[in-house]
Amino acid sequence: SSSIDNVAISVQDVAKGMETQSGDLVYIVSILNDFNIQLDNVLESVKVIENGTSEIHIKANDSNKDMSSVINSVDTVTDSFSELVEKIQNVEGNINKINEITT
Structure with a gap:
């Protein structure tokens, strides 16, 4: 009878342990x-963040392309201005020649 009691107590202890482990597993989950x-x-x-980075x-x-376009425009204006200066210098030279001839 005492061994049956011991087995019953052991089974109860195992059941309590399993219940505790089950509760712990539920908590972990x-x-x-x-x-x-x-x-x-x-x-x-x-x-x-990735989408924002892609947009940036x-x-x-696009900004780099726009800046390249601005640089090209400035270069074109510079070239045109240089041509204008050269033409003005040619006109000045021609005016000087005319002045030499007429005076």
């Missing part, structure tokens, strides 16, 4: 689910 939700939030944040890259490329 809950923590892992919360962690998974937090990871999903981090992933979404990273995607938002596109705008930087």
Whole structure:
């Protein structure tokens, strides 16, 4: 009878231990689910940052193209101005020759 009592007590102890372990496992699963939700939030944040970075890259490329266009325009104006200065110098030379001839 005492060995049956001991077995019954042992079975009860095992059952209590399993119940405790089951509760611990439920708690661990809950923590892992919360962690998974937090990871999903981090992933979404990273995607938002990635999209923002892509937009910045596109705008930087567009700005670079615009700046190249401005540089080309400035170069064209500089060349045109140089040609104008050269023509004015030629006209000045011609006026000087006319003055020499007429005086």
